[in-house]
Amino acid sequence: MEKFLLRNIDNPNSSDIKEYIKAGGYKNLSRAVGMGQDDVMEEINKSGLRGRGGAGFPTAMKWKFAKADPKFPKYLICNADEGEPGTFKDRPILEKNPHLLIEGMVISGYVLGAEFGYIYLRGEYPAARDILDAAIAQAYKDNFLGDNILGKGIKFHLSVHQGAGAYICGEETALIESIEGKKGQPRTKPPFPVNVGAWDMPTIVNNVETLSNLPLLIEIGGEAYAKIGSEECPGPKLFCVSGHVENPGVYELPMGISLKDIIYEHCGGIKDNAKLKAVIPGGISTPVLPADSIDCAMDFVAMPKAGSMLGSGAVIVMDESVCMVKVTYRALRFFEHESCGKCVPCREGTDWLRKILERIEHGKGRKGDIELLSDVAGVMYGRTFCPLGDGAAGVVLAMIKHFRNEFEEHINTKKCKY
Amino acid sequence: MFNEAVIKEIDEIRVKYPDRKSALLPALYIAQREFGWLSNEAMSCVSETLNLPEAFVRGTASFYSMFRHKEVGRHLIQLCTNVSCMILGAERLIDFLNTKYGIQKNGTSEDGRFSLVEMECIGACGTAPAMLVDTDFYEDLTEENIVGILEQYK
Ligand SMILES: Cc1cc2nc3c(=O)[nH]c(=O)nc-3n(C[C@H](O)[C@H](O)[C@H](O)COP(=O)(O)O)c2cc1C
Ligand code: SF4
Ligand code: FES
Numbered sequence: 001m002e003k004f005l006l007r008n009i010d011n012p013n014s015s016d017i018k019e020y021i022k023a024g025g026y027k028n029l030s031r032a033v034g035m036g037q038d039d040v041m042e043e044i045n046k047s048g049l050r051g052r053g054g055a056g057f058p059t060a061m062k063w064k065f066a067k068a069d070p071k072f073p074k075y076l077i078c079n080a081d082e083g084e085p086g087t088f089k090d091r092p093i094l095e096k097n098p099h100l101l102i103e104g105m106v107i108s109g110y111v112l113g114a115e116f117g118y119i120y121l122r123g124e125y126p127a128a129r130d131i132l133d134a135a136i137a138q139a140y141k142d143n144f145l146g147d148n149i150l151g152k153g154i155k156f157h158l159s160v161h162q163g164a165g166a167y168i169c170g171e172e173t174a175l176i177e178s179i180e181g182k183k184g185q186p187r188t189k190p191p192f193p194v195n196v197g198a199w200d201m202p203t204i205v206n207n208v209e210t211l212s213n214l215p216l217l218i219e220i221g222g223e224a225y226a227k228i229g230s231e232e233c234p235g236p237k238l239f240c241v242s243g244h245v246e247n248p249g250v251y252e253l254p255m256g257i258s259l260k261d262i263i264y265e266h267c268g269g270i271k272d273n274a275k276l277k278a279v280i281p282g283g284i285s286t287p288v289l290p291a292d293s294i295d296c297a298m299d300f301v302a303m304p305k306a307g308s309m310l311g312s313g314a315v316i317v318m319d320e321s322v323c324m325v326k327v328t329y330r331a332l333r334f335f336e337h338e339s340c341g342k343c344v345p346c347r348e349g350t351d352w353l354r355k356i357l358e359r360i361e362h363g364k365g366r367k368g369d370i371e372l373l374s375d376v377a378g379v380m381y382g383r384t385f386c387p388l389g390d391g392a393a394g395v396v397l398a399m400i401k402h403f404r405n406e407f408e409e410h411i412n413t414k415k416c417k418y
Numbered sequence: 419m420f421n422e423a424v425i426k427e428i429d430e431i432r433v434k435y436p437d438r439k440s441a442l443l444p445a446l447y448i449a450q451r452e453f454g455w456l457s458n459e460a461m462s463c464v465s466e467t468l469n470l471p472e473a474f475v476r477g478t479a480s481f482y483s484m485f486r487h488k489e490v491g492r493h494l495i496q497l498c499t500n501v502s503c504m505i506l507g508a509e510r511l512i513d514f515l516n517t518k519y520g521i522q523k524n525g526t527s528e529d530g531r532f533s534l535v536e537m538e539c540i541g542a543c544g545t546a547p548a549m550l551v552d553t554d555f556y557e558d559l560t561e562e563n564i565v566g567i568l569e570q571y572k
Contacts (some may be wrong), residue, residue, distance in 0.1 A: 024490035085500040123484045124496075124540045125552035157435045164443055164482035167538065179435075181442030181470075184482040189433070199436050231448045242502035242543035284501055284539075322505050331499055334538055340481075 003227075004216045004236055005209065006252045009096040015131050020099040026144055027142070028215040032107045035218075041067070046222030048234045053079055053170075053207030054283070054311050055387075056233065056300030062204060065194040067200040074114040077179070077198065077205045078105060080121040080128075081163055082171035084283035085334060086314035088332055089238035089250050090208035092283075094121070094128040097212070098135035104214035106129045106144060109156040112204060117158040120175050123165050132160050135146070138236055139275045145217040148215040161270025167338035170385055172205040174340065179385040232297035243317040244271040256299040263294065263317060275317035275354065282311025284331050285391030287398030288324070323418035325410050328396060329357035335392035346389030349380040353396055365411035373407075374400055385389055420463045429469050438468050446479055466534060491526040491533035493571040497559075499536050502543035504506040507560075511547055512536065514561050519568070523553040532568070 003285045008014045008023050020026070032040050045060040065133050066074060078101065082090045093101055106116050121129060136158055139145040147155045161179050163169050167176045173187035197203020213235060217225050226234045237255040239262055246268030253266065259281055263269065270276050276291040281298065286309040290297075296306035303310045318327070336350040356373050359365055377393040382388055399405060411414055420428070422498030428448060432441045445464045446456065453460040462508055465472045479485045495515070499508040512523055515534055519527050526533040542548035556567050 058564050082541055083539065087539070088541040091541050097553055122541070123482075124537070124550065125554060126550075159432075162443065162447065164447070165484035166482050174568035178443065179440060181478060182438075183478055199440075240544060242546060243505055246449060282563050292553075314543070316502055323497070327501055327505070330499070330504055337483075337538065341523060 001236065001252070001254055003252050004210045005212055006092060006097070006250070010318075013038055014096045015098050015135060017099055017135065017142060020097075025144075025215075026103055026221055027226070029106055030109075030150060031104050032153065032214075032218045033110060034152060036101065036391065037111050037113070038401075040107070040218065043217060043222035043225075044111075047217050047225040048222075048232070049210070049213055049217065049225070050233050050300055051207055052209035052213075052237070052313075053323070054084065056306055056310065059206065059210060060274075062194060062206075063112060065109075065192070066204045069195050071195075073116060073201055074112055075198045075201055075203040076105060076109050076112060076114040077172075077175065077203060078117065078119040078208055078211055079170060079172065079175060080119050080125075080208045080372075080407065081115045081167075081168040082125075082208070082286060083170045083338075084314060085331075086242055086283045086293045086310045086316045087240060087312040088242075088298065089203065089240040089313060091128065092238075092250050093208050093212050094125065095131050096133040098132050099139065100212045100215060101208055102135060102139050102144065104211035105158060106139075106149065106156050106212045107156075107218065108206070108211055110149075110154055111341075112348065113159065114204065115155045116199075117156060117160070118179060119160045120179060121160050121162050122167070129160060129162060131232060136160070136414055166340075167334075168340045168388060171388065174386075176203060177203060180353075183340070186200040221293045228344055228371050229254035230297060230299045230302070232301045237298070237300065237313055239313045239315055241267050241315040241317065243315075244274060244276075244319040244322075245269065245317045246271050249274050256302065259274075259289070259294045259296050259298050259315065262298065262315060268319075271317055274321070277320045277322055278315070278318050278324065280314075280316040280318075280356070282309045283314035284316070284319065284334065286311040286375050287289070287394050288327075288402060290402045318403055321418065323361075323416055324399055324406045325357065326416065326418065328399045329354070329361045331395050332357050332392065335388065335395075339388065339392075344387035345380045346364050346392065349376055349384075349389060350371040350392050354393065357396075360407060362413040363413075365407075365414070369411060370400060370404065370407050420449075420467055421517060423450060423501060425467055434512065439474075441468055442470065442475065442478055443482075444537075446485055455489050476520055491530050493532050494550075495521070495532055495534045495568070496537045496540065497534065497547050498538070498540045498542070500539040500540070500543075503517075503547040506546045508547040511561065511564060513557060514564070518565065531572070555564070 049059045050056040169184035174184040178184040312322040332354040380393040449460040523536040
């Protein structure tokens with residue numbers, strides 16, 4: 001497939017506006033403005049674009065809600081928090097193709113009638129910060145940002161807001177709290193951010209990759225876009241593959257490609273010809289799949305049927321040397337650390353789960369600990385304020401379902417054999 | 419109180435937001451840069467400059483793991499140990515740094531040269547294990563190459 005999101009990233013100056021324009025950049029912004037807001041909206045509707053941040057929400061629907069709200073100003077926020085462990089797909093756009101994102105945001109701002117945009121960038125990406133700041137300054141200079149964009153009186157201002165190391169700030173309402181200078185704790189929904197978001201105004205939060213799809217969508221039109229990848233979730237998708245494969249990295253492939261093909265066709269198979277044990281297909285919060293269940297289509301609709309989720313498209317590949325109890329324990333350390341503390345099932349549940357997993361991994365597991373893990377996770381599931389707690393519970397339940405024997409072995413032999 | 423240049427820097431950030439609370443995270447970053455960590459004095463300066471209650475400033479600052487509440491070494495090693503890095507040897511590196519430089523996890527070497535913080539994923543999983551030293555990324559780490567990298571930081 002021809003690359004779009006990762007177009008030109010091998011060019012060492014790809015983040016420079018001159019190179020971006022040379023490769024046809026910012027033409028789609030002019031085209032979008034030529035079409036007018038309603039026609040662009042219609043193309044997005046036809047395209048079937050779904051958000052790439054993890055939940056796969058239809059972009060056109062979110063935008064319609066925000067557009068329908070009569071309050072002004074409206075805000076557009078790009079979610080560049082990329083905190084889900086295993087995920088590094090937005091980073092090449094931010095560092096190597098920042099103008100694609102900026103062009104996508106200006107188009108979005110134009111369509112939505114939003115005049116102010118923010119890129120909420122995770123604190124752990126200091127290099128991206130400098131690159132984005134430089135790219136934004138260039139875009140202002142060339143009149144792609146400011147009060148009179150393209151000389152057509154279009155107004156859009158953009159700046160970077162840097163997070164400070166809290167995974168929960170990737171959740172859109174926590175992110176909004178964080179932009180407002182507060183602790184990043186999720187808000188009650190409804191009201192949804194499209195009506196009451198940043199500074200109580202209609203706010204659209206979209207992922208980096210989602211917004212970066214806009215120029216392509218304008219370039220080829222919604223109908224052609226809808227033909228890429230799977231029918232229910234069209235478009236190109238960035239998959240970031242890590243762990244035990246020969247060629248880890250970020251791959252731009254059609255949505256709906258089989259997980260097996262990603263690993264064996266594109267990433268060169270399992271490293272050193274080892275045997276595959278398991279794959280976490282969508283970032284650490286998504287349920288694990290055992291080696292024999294990886295022949296599934298990677299999109300938002302098919303993955304739940306296969307027993308997991310597409311999440312952020314972060315594929316973590318594990319060979320037979322990996323201890324699944326240890327992976328579960330490490331994942332729960334993460335969730336415990338990142339739980340924002342707002343609701344009891346998640347705050348207490350992640351602490352409990354981590355403690356039980358820690359003793360099993362360290363050879364101090366007790367009879368009945370597996371049932372206890374299932375109980376605690378079962379009680380959490382569906383009862384937490386935001387999806388972080390559900391994710392933590394789901395990870396434990398899936399690991400026990402597929403690798404129960406490893407948990408039992410740890411408890412029975414009082415050690416980890418790995 | 420911050421010096422005039424810093425106050426000016428914060429003022430320039432404030433205009434990007436519709437209210438003054440929203441400049442808090444950027445202002446805390448600046449305070450951390452100026453003081454090395456968020457001491458009481460650093461947080462008071464932020465509170466004064468943005469005209470926000472100290473309790474609010476502290477509350478926000480305490481929530482985020484990249485704000486430091488104690489003094490750190492001259493260089494900060496932030497090594498990821500999340501799953502992709504873990505299965506490719508990140509924990510061995512932690513042990514190695516302990517033996518070689520005497521730095522404990524979440525501690526500082528005796529000579530004050532390095533502090534080591536264990537990180538959650540830093541978005542370099544495809545080139546794991548990975549770390550940030552101050553603001554520089556290093557990837558594909560091994561016991562062999564990590565020494566050469568750290569030697570650049572005195
Ligand atoms: C705990 C948690 C963490 C999240 N982290 C991110 C993130 O790092 N980046 C992201 O784009 N979306 C993240 N999301 C999803 C956002 O809440 C939101 O759905 C997304 O930004 C919407 O954009 P999209 O429609 O373009 O996908 C997270 C959600 C949860 C519950
Ligand atoms: S589920 Fe966890 S992260 Fe989400 S609101 Fe509750 S405590 Fe916070
Ligand atoms: S897990 Fe270490 S960088 Fe992502």
